[in-house]
Amino acid sequence: MKVGIPRxxxxxxxxxxxxxxxxxxxxxxxxxxxxxxxxxxxxLKAAVDEICLPVKVFIGHCLELxxxxxxxxxxxxxxVARKEYTCPKFMGLPDMIRRLLPRTPVxxxxxxxxxLPERIWTPQGSGMIFEREFLTLAGRDEVVHGDANGNNxxxxxxxxxxxxxxxxxxxxxxxxxxxAARKAHAVYTGLLRRGYLPxxxxxxxxxxxxxxxxxxxxxxxxxASQDLPDAAGRxxxxxxxxxxxxxxxEKHGEKPDRVDTLGHRAKPGRVIGLVGHPYxxxxxxxxxxxxxxxxxxxxxxLTPEMLPEDEIATALKGLPKAIYWTxxxxxxxxxxxxxxxxxxxxxxxxxxxxxxxxxxxxALIGEVIKRECSREIxxxxxxxxxxxxxxxxxxxxxxxxxxxxxxxxxxxx
Amino acid sequence: xxxxxxRMGQIDIPVQTLFTELGHQVVPPPPVTxxxxxxxxxxxxxxxxxxxxxxxxxxxxAIEKGAEAVVTFGxxxxxxxxxxxxxxxxxxxxxxxxxxxxxxxxxxxETRELLRALRFLLGKNLKEPGRIWRAxxxxxxxxxxxxRANRLYRRLLPRVAQxxxAEMEYRKFxxxxxxxxxxxxxxxxxTALAHNLENLARLETGRVLRVxxxxxxxxxxxxxxxxxxxxxxxxxxxEVARSVSMTHWxxxxxxxxxxxxxxxxxELLSIPYLTSFVGGHGRETIAETVDAGTNRVxxxxxILPFTCMPELVAQSILPDLSRRFNLPVLSLVLDExxxxxxxxxxxxxxxxxxxxxxEKDEAKAGV
Numbered sequence: 001m002k003v004g005i006p007r008x009x010x011x012x013x014x015x016x017x018x019x020x021x022x023x024x025x026x027x028x029x030x031x032x033x034x035x036x037x038x039x040x041x042x043x044l045k046a047a048v049d050e051i052c053l054p055v056k057v058f059i060g061h062c063l064e065l066x067x068x069x070x071x072x073x074x075x076x077x078x079x080v081a082r083k084e085y086t087c088p089k090f091m092g093l094p095d096m097i098r099r100l101l102p103r104t105p106v107x108x109x110x111x112x113x114x115x116l117p118e119r120i121w122t123p124q125g126s127g128m129i130f131e132r133e134f135l136t137l138a139g140r141d142e143v144v145h146g147d148a149n150g151n152n153x154x155x156x157x158x159x160x161x162x163x164x165x166x167x168x169x170x171x172x173x174x175x176x177x178x179x180a181a182r183k184a185h186a187v188y189t190g191l192l193r194r195g196y197l198p199x200x201x202x203x204x205x206x207x208x209x210x211x212x213x214x215x216x217x218x219x220x221x222x223x224a225s226q227d228l229p230d231a232a233g234r235x236x237x238x239x240x241x242x243x244x245x246x247x248x249x250e251k252h253g254e255k256p257d258r259v260d261t262l263g264h265r266a267k268p269g270r271v272i273g274l275v276g277h278p279y280x281x282x283x284x285x286x287x288x289x290x291x292x293x294x295x296x297x298x299x300x301x302l303t304p305e306m307l308p309e310d311e312i313a314t315a316l317k318g319l320p321k322a323i324y325w326t327x328x329x330x331x332x333x334x335x336x337x338x339x340x341x342x343x344x345x346x347x348x349x350x351x352x353x354x355x356x357x358x359x360x361x362x363a364l365i366g367e368v369i370k371r372e373c374s375r376e377i378x379x380x381x382x383x384x385x386x387x388x389x390x391x392x393x394x395x396x397x398x399x400x401x402x403x404x405x406x407x408x409x410x411x412x413x
Numbered sequence: 414x415x416x417x418x419x420r421m422g423q424i425d426i427p428v429q430t431l432f433t434e435l436g437h438q439v440v441p442p443p444p445v446t447x448x449x450x451x452x453x454x455x456x457x458x459x460x461x462x463x464x465x466x467x468x469x470x471x472x473x474x475a476i477e478k479g480a481e482a483v484v485t486f487g488x489x490x491x492x493x494x495x496x497x498x499x500x501x502x503x504x505x506x507x508x509x510x511x512x513x514x515x516x517x518x519x520x521x522x523e524t525r526e527l528l529r530a531l532r533f534l535l536g537k538n539l540k541e542p543g544r545i546w547r548a549x550x551x552x553x554x555x556x557x558x559x560x561r562a563n564r565l566y567r568r569l570l571p572r573v574a575q576x577x578x579a580e581m582e583y584r585k586f587x588x589x590x591x592x593x594x595x596x597x598x599x600x601x602x603x604t605a606l607a608h609n610l611e612n613l614a615r616l617e618t619g620r621v622l623r624v625x626x627x628x629x630x631x632x633x634x635x636x637x638x639x640x641x642x643x644x645x646x647x648x649x650x651x652e653v654a655r656s657v658s659m660t661h662w663x664x665x666x667x668x669x670x671x672x673x674x675x676x677x678x679x680e681l682l683s684i685p686y687l688t689s690f691v692g693g694h695g696r697e698t699i700a701e702t703v704d705a706g707t708n709r710v711x712x713x714x715x716i717l718p719f720t721c722m723p724e725l726v727a728q729s730i731l732p733d734l735s736r737r738f739n740l741p742v743l744s745l746v747l748d749e750x751x752x753x754x755x756x757x758x759x760x761x762x763x764x765x766x767x768x769x770x771x772e773k774d775e776a777k778a779g780v
Contacts, residue, residue, distance in 0.1 A: 050719060050746055076689060085491035088692040092726030095687045099733050110689075220509045321499050321516075321523055324490035360493055360722040363460035364500045371503060383460075 003107060004065030004072040007032045008058040009090070010080075010335075012198045012278035013305075014115055018073060020184035024177035030069055032061040034287035044386055046100050051322050052356040053385050054279045055096075057286060062097050066104040072097070075109040082113050084326045087361060116178060159367055169360050192305040197291065198282050225367070236237050271336030271403055272299045275331045275369065276354035281386055287354055288390040290382070290397065301328070301346060304334035311337060328365035335369045339377055350378040350404030357385035378404045414513065415440045417480035419468035422634030423559050424659050426591045427552040432484075433475075434548030438478040438538055442471035445523035445637025462493065463718035464631040467638055469501050476510050487526075492693035492723055515628040519612060522653050534723070541617055551596050553660075558603045560658045562586055565607055567654070570647035571621050573613040580644075582609045618650065622767050625705040626655040627698045629724050632747060633657055639716055639747060642754040646714075649764050654710060656701050657694065682685045686730050695723030699730060706738025712767045713740060714760075719748035741766055 015031065022029040032039070035057055037222070042062025045204050065072050076095045082213040098106045109117050184205075191201035206408065272294055274281055281303060284292060294301055299397045304312075312333030323329040327346075331353070338348045351373055355362035366381060380400045382393065415438040419427050425441045432439045445467060452473050453466030472483050476646045488495025495518075497707035501512050514525065515530035535565060538544045565584045573579050575668075586606040593602055624646055632639050664676040682700035692698055698715060705713050715731065728744050735742045743763045745756065 018690060048725060051725045052730065078689065083489070083693070088491045088695065088722035089726055091491070091689050092687060092691045092695065092729070095689075096729040099730065259578055319528070320502075321487070321496070321518075324495065358460055358720040360460075360462075360720055363458045363462075363720065364465075365672075367458040367461070367500055368503065371507060409591050 001027050001029045002030045003070070004062070004067045004069035005029055005031045006058055006061035006065060006074070007034060008061045008283070009054055009279050010075065010077060010086070011094075012075075013080075014075070014185065014280045015198075016076075016188040016202060017181040017185035021177045021181035021315075022073065025174075029063065030072075032065050035061070035283055038287075040285070040386065043324070047096075050358065052358050053286060054277070054283075054356050054359075055093070055281065056386070057279075059097065059100060060223035061102070062101060066101050069104065070084070071105045071107050072101060073107045073109055074098075076111070078112045079113040079326070080111060080113075081326050083322070084324050084329065087359075098108075105121055114180065114210070121176075128395075143223075173279055177395070179313060193308055195306050197303070198278070198305070212294040228248045262275065263293065270297075270299045270350070270401065271302060271348045272356060272401075272404065273302045273335070273339070273348035273351045275304055275351065277327045277331070277356070277359070278305065280354045281358055286383055286388075287382075288388060288393050290352070290354060290393070293394055293397060297398075297400065302338055304330045307334055323364070323365065325361040331362075332365055332369055336371065339373065350380070350400060352380045352382060352400070354382045354384065357383045414438075414481045415479055416482050416484055416515075417442055417475035418484045419471050420445065420635065420637075421631055422636065422659065423563070424556075424634070426587070427556040427659070428553055428557060429591070430594070431548050431552035434532070434551060435534060435545065437534070440478050442475040442480075443478070445471075445635065445691065449637070450749050453671070458500075461500075461719050462721050463638055464629070464635075465493065465497055465501070466749065467631075467635070468497065469504065472501065472512070473508075473510065474511055476505075480512065482515055482533075484515045484517065484530070487523065488517045489519055489674050490692065494693070500627075501699045551594065553663075554596055554599050555590060555593075556659050556663070558599050559587075559590060562590075562603055562606055563658070567611060567643060567647060568652055569610045569613075569645075571650040571652050572615055572618070573610070574616050576612055577695075578611055579610060582606060582613075584703060586670065614736055616650070622651045622711045622764065622771065623709075624651050624653055624712045624714055624767070625701060625710045625716050626653055626716060627657075627701045627705075628714075628727075628745075629718055629721050630657045630694055631664060632716045632718050634659070636685060639745070640751070640753045642714065642716065642745070642756065645760055645762070649761065651764055651767075654705075656704075657697065665707040685699065686727070686734060691723045691726045693721065693723030695727045697734065698724060699734070702731060702740070702742065703736050703738075704759035704780055706734060706740045711771060712763065713742045714763070715742060715744045717744065717746055718745050742772065 003016050005011065005022070007015070011018075011031075019029045022325050039060035040057055041060070042063045043058070046063060047056040047226055062072050062074065074092060076094050076099050078091050089096075094106055094108045095331070096363070108121055110119050112118050120362040161244070168359075188201060188205055191204060192198065196204065202413055206234070250309045274294075280287060284290075291301060307330075312330055315333045315336040316329065320334075323332060333351070335351055353366055353369055355366055369381065370381060378400065380396065382396070415434050417440045418425075419431075422444050429439045429441050441516065443706035449467060451470075453468075456473070457466040468485075472480075475483075485498050486494075487498060490496075498514055498516050505512065512769040514765070515533055516526050517530050518524075518527050519631070520527060537546055538548075562583070564677075566579070570579055571575060584711075586602065588600070589602050589605075593599060619653045626633055626643065634657070646653050661675070666674040670674060679697050681698040682698050682703040686703070689697055698718050702713050702715075713731075714726065714733075715724070717728065730741050731744065734740065741763070743759065745759065
């Protein structure tokens with residue numbers, strides 16, 4: 001049975017985990033193609049006018065998937081960290097989607113407090129089917145709520161999960177897929193932290209030999225496999241050190257061999273920090289290929305996904321009130337780290353904030369980032385909507401790069 | 414220290430009473446005017462919602478009038494309201510406005526901040542718990558009577574012939590209510606209003622059209638930003654029903670442990686369409702629309718500020734409800750670019766549609 005995964009929203013964080021989960025559950029995951037004109041147009045038509053572009057794109061991907069899938073996985077990531085939320089729109093996502101897909105069942109991956117699901121279920125008509133039915137979908141017919149010795153682990157609630165002392169326990173059959181998801185996520189995040197962009201990391205993760213179009217060879221194929229974390233999700237510390245040094249070649253004393261993250265020669269110096277929600281940064285159709293453009297201009301890019309969680313937390317200490325949107329918190333923390341030091345680098349030459357037009361949290365967090373950056377480093381705020389044109393955006397980026405480069409020429413960095 | 418607070422409908426009356434009774438000087442922000450809009454738009458981030466912009470301007474105008482501290486509520490998400498105060502403080506600080514922020518966050522989020530604000534607000538009275546209790550009781554009684562009067566006014570306005578006279582009566586009531594500080598006389602003030610409104614000449618009409626207003630609480634209650642939608646509808650002879658109000662908000666949010674029925678009602682009504690909480694009043698919007706559909710309300714007007722996240726979720730689902738209950742729904746997305754004429758025209762067209770629909774339905778029922 002084919003289950004579709006929309007290549008939109010937090011797919012760029014959790015895509016590999018979802019894929020691993022579905023495969024381990026005996027289903028066939030199908031990821032929608034990268035966003036294209038047809039997908040976007042379908043989403044625009046089906047969605048409410050005022051909603052942000054990423055959600056419209058997500059709807060487009062779901063509509064695309066229903067054509068050749070038996071079900072679509074729609075995440076309801078209420079929160080992916082304790083005391084934090086993602087976005088109210090993410091919480092209403094399954095309800096927005098299921099009315100648009102009358103014939104295809106929607107499998108809801110419901111998370112609260114961690115990206116791992118609290119329950120997985122699917123609403124059908126007025127009734128709801130739960131874990132039992134999900135496993136039936138996966139080609140299994142029974143759910144065992146006990147251990148191997150036949151001991152019952154607790155009361156089975158209507159939603160199929162066993163709760164005891166507030167801890168969610170899954171029945172035995174769900175344990176394997178969940179473990180697979182957890183492991184895939186650890187490996188994938190490890191790759192992101194090591195400086196791979198999601199597209200590259202996913203390709204590496206899937207073991208694909210061919211590089212995705214538009215990305216140039218940046219790692220030696222022989223050493224690439226060493227970059228992969230081991231089974232426990234640990235990365236090779238030697239390689240990690242090497243990688244950080246590559247970002248900060250001055251440490252070696254000798255004349256640095258300036259090689260940017262792409263592996264081709266860069267004009268010396270311009271390190272650009274990109275902050276924003278992952279679906280704004282990495283969906284190259286929506287943002288008209290900002291990443292590729294900057295790479296071709298010879299910039300080295302730093303993105304929030306390359307930063308370890310604890311450094312972000314440290315950077316945000318002393319905030320009068322903790323930010324309760326995960327992506328907003330990561331963006332502000334990353335912007336602070338990029339300004340001062342990150343990946344062994346003494347501050348970026350410029351910071352670009354990419355946000356979706358009418359994005360709720362970014363309206364406030366963007367304002368804070370803007371106020372913190374102003375008068376410190378060159379800062380560009382880009383709002384994406386369905387009318388964003390490549391020419392206009394690239395002109396702005398070029399002008400910005402001149403500004404960021406000018407700063408270096410003046411010897412400020 | 415002179416206190417101020419954000420404006421939301423008639424909330425200034427009970428809040429001012431509460432703080433005055435606790436022995437503070439209060440500088441309420443002036444009513445929303447063109448200048449309020451201009452200030453908010455000028456200094457707030459472009460995509461912040463209208464409530465953010467207007468409350469920011471409220472603070473500026475109040476500080477200009479001499480306020481030294483701002484008392485406001487916080488929250489723990491996911492609606493942006495919970496983070497308003499921090500960003501607004503930063504913006505105002507950069508503009509050179511100096512003030513003390515007293516943030517009433519829900520316990521658990523920023524408990525220390527909450528305690529600091531409470532200690533300041535109650536400070537002098539901690540030795541006199543009776544005084545605190547009296548202040549709260551008086552403010553709460555005022556809020557209850559204000560909500561009751563508002564409900565009465567909304568019901569009678571479409572039915573009376575002299576709408577202007579009714580409006581004058583209501584305004585007078587608000588003035589007297591703001592000034593009255595005797596708990597036992599509040600009911601008299603209310604009865605006087607009821608008496609005066611009931612005595613106005615009635616129009617000879619058939620069944621009055623009923624429209625329910627749902628949506629984001631600030632935009633519904635603050636008539637300065639929704640272009641007096643309720644009043645416009647009332648003048649057109651439409652009765653406006655709504656469930657959100659000051660007292661409802663306090664019961665459903667601050668005292669939710671004491672009033673679990675609000676939450677239960679919302680969940681029960683909304684769950685077939687919206688299976689989870691989405692922040693703000695998104696779920697309430699769905700629940701109240703279901704309620705409107707099952708209780709023969711003629712139409713629903715959803716009021717939301719542009720870029721409001723929870724309401725957008727609700728707006729995405731409302732077409733289904735509209736079809737299911739054969740219930741016309743008008744979504745009014747408002748921001749600083751909306752104009753009174755535009756809103757009035759849309760409301761007029763909507764009411765025309767409702768009238769025609771009812772005639773058609775009645776003709777069908779007659780056959």
